[in-house]
Amino acid sequence: MNRLSKLFGHHLRTENRSPPPGPQASSTFPTEADYFRHRKQRGVNLGSWFVLERWIVDSPFRSAAAPAQSDLDVARGANAKEILENHWDTWITEEDWAWLAGRGVNTVRIPVGFYHICGADASVLPGTDFADFQHVFEGAWSRIIGALVSAHKHGLGVLIDLHAAPGKQNADSHSGTSSPHPAFFSKQANMKHTIHVLSTLLSHLTAFANSHSPPLTNLVGIELLNEPQPGSHGAALEKWYLDAFHALRAIDPCVPLYIGDSWMTDQYADFLSRSATHFAVLDHHLYRCFTSDDTSTSATEHARRLTDPNDWTPQMFARVAQKLESAGCALVVGEWSGALNPGSLHAVQNEYEARRAYVTAQLQLYERYCSGWFFWTYKKGSAGDKGWSFRDAIAAGVFPESIALKVKAAVGDDPSIATRRDAAKEKALNEHATYWKQYPGQYEHWRFGEGFIQGWDDAWTFLSASASHPGAFMQELGFKGPWAKRRAQAHAREKGEGNLWEFEHGFSQGTAAAAADFVSTYC
Incomplete structure (x- = not known):
């Protein structure tokens, strides 16, 4: 029995899927799955477990083909199957699940590529850049569903994030290939095929979860697409989101569906308010270390802006969170970090205090306005990065040792x-x-x-x-x-x-x- 089942006891039903809202829903809501999906999510991304990024962990790229920056480069290199399967089995282990639960983390976001699903259904590969690499990636599926089992054992929810789609939805290497020319939006076949990928993913996840003994109730959602960059194809992305909603709701009407806001948060909050049915969530990513403005802004000023209710960012969070909640939707920050550009630390007298204040300012903002947040990333291959590595940030004291309040006294029968x-x-x-x-x-x-x-x-x-x-x-x-x-x-x-x-x-x-x-x- 997982920790949540022990905690809620007789309050919970163990069905993984609850029926759609209707005359019969009041007798079955809430289920155990509802509790996993609706509690405040305080989480981390398990970055570079499946979708690899060389700046996070270098070892899987040791035999990759040039330019050796993406999953496809690894697949094209020597000994790819052996290298990847060893990485999947050692990057996240039982010790990691226990460590996360012991710090108050209750949910993880797991980035996957469409090609990682081929072990469940090989039809996700034909016509894509990964068509010839089923033998390399087919072992990923058993590890993905194994993650659902391990997380459930420790009371953790799992958000599965489609990080790499057919054709690439952005130009970054974490979208599967090293090509700088994404073709997700320019080729309708890619957009259509991605809906097939998502349908395949959800069908196999729910089938496995429902057949498991006990049933796994900790799938908290599917993120349709990580950081899409539609450019002039904004209308096409909104239509695609609606098509994906329709397809996935036909498989499971109650699973939460997360969408990326493409850093146009108000626009996509309006979109969900107009069009969302059932449980939909807007995912916003916030970093303050990449632009020239980020570099020229001190760490202290970054923290001040995030805590100033009159500043643009807190006002945006307040505005969007209220709009989404009124529409029956929600806002999360699916990626954020404690990373700062060196320029932001140039004149700082106490770097430790500046970093801690910056992390604290973000946590306060997200706790106030968001239904959940996920730090990027859980760990790195080399130790010591207290900006990007959750474990190192905690070890350095710039991130709180426990990320949720602790109960000082048990709640008995208190009349x-x-x-x-x-x-x-x-x-x-x-x-x-x-x-x-x-x-x-x-x-x-x-x-x-x-x-x-x-x-x-x-x-x-x-x-x-x-x-x-x-x-x-x-x-x-x-x-x-x-x-x-x-x-x-x-x-x-x-x-x-x-x-x-x-x-x-x-x-x-x-x-x-x-x-x-x-x-x-x-x-």
Whole structure:
């Protein structure tokens, strides 16, 4: 039994897939999979496990063909199958899973290339640059599903990220080949084939998860495409996202689908708000070490800007997070790091303090506005990079030793919880009614009260289950938009449509009040 099952006990059902929202959904929501998918994700990327990047780990490239920068170069070199399989078996081991769980990490993002799926279905390869390399990559699939098993054992969720698509969706070597000319958008066949790849991936993952004993409930989502760079093909990317949504929802209507924002966060937040159905997540990547402006900005100023509520970046996060939550969607930062350009550290007197402040500023921003975040990357082949390596950043003290709050006292049968909840509801309801009294209209404030109670109780399901013993890491409801939308739909079926916005406002305030109460009482 995995750690989450032990924590939630009788609260959970073990089905990996829950039915789509509808008349029957209220009796099966939430499942154990829902808890994995909706809790706040504090995670890391397992970079260079499958999709290789030479700056992270050099050893797999020792026999690669020139220019020796990408997976295809490795495949074209000598002894590729042996080299890759040895790397897959040694880069992430049981010790790594245990270490991550022991630091409060509860989810990992695993970048894969389409060619890594060929061991499940060879039809992903024909017509691509990797058509002749099935024998090299077919062993990856057993390691990918093995990762799902190992993560589940340690209570970790898994987000599978399609990092390299047929034709390349960007010009970087981490998209599979060293070619500087991506052809994903210029060739319709590549876009169509990528939907086949994603459909194949999801079909085989869900089949394996459901057939496993016990069923694996920790697939928290599929990221459709890492860092797409559409250029003038922006409309084509939006259409492609919709086509991919349709294809994958036909396979599993409830699996969360993540999309990259191409660093046009407002645009794609609007896109999801208009078009998303069920559980959709926008992934934004934030680095501050590549541009000339990054170089000329000190580490101290980078941190200050991230904590200034009037600065552009915090305002964007606040704006986008609110818009997505209202639409039943969510925002995550799928990649970020503590890396700074040397120019940002040039005049810094205490590099350690500057780096720590920069990491802390990012964590505070993401914790406030995001449903989850994933540090890039877990580790590097050579030790000592406290900007890019999660393990080294923790060892150096620039990243907190534990990334989630710890519970100081176990939550037993505490009758005062209901008393505190009801008092908090009455206070919030009175404030709600007083505010709207100045705007004459037809209100149903009782819906606000019901939403508050539902939000508080749902939040406490997460919070109390994580507090099984002193020292346990706090787990809270993070994906409030998708969860609240499901609860509002159930409320509407039972009580009628009416002013659902009041239920949703109450739900949001109830979850926030429960979290504040839990932290002040038990942490």
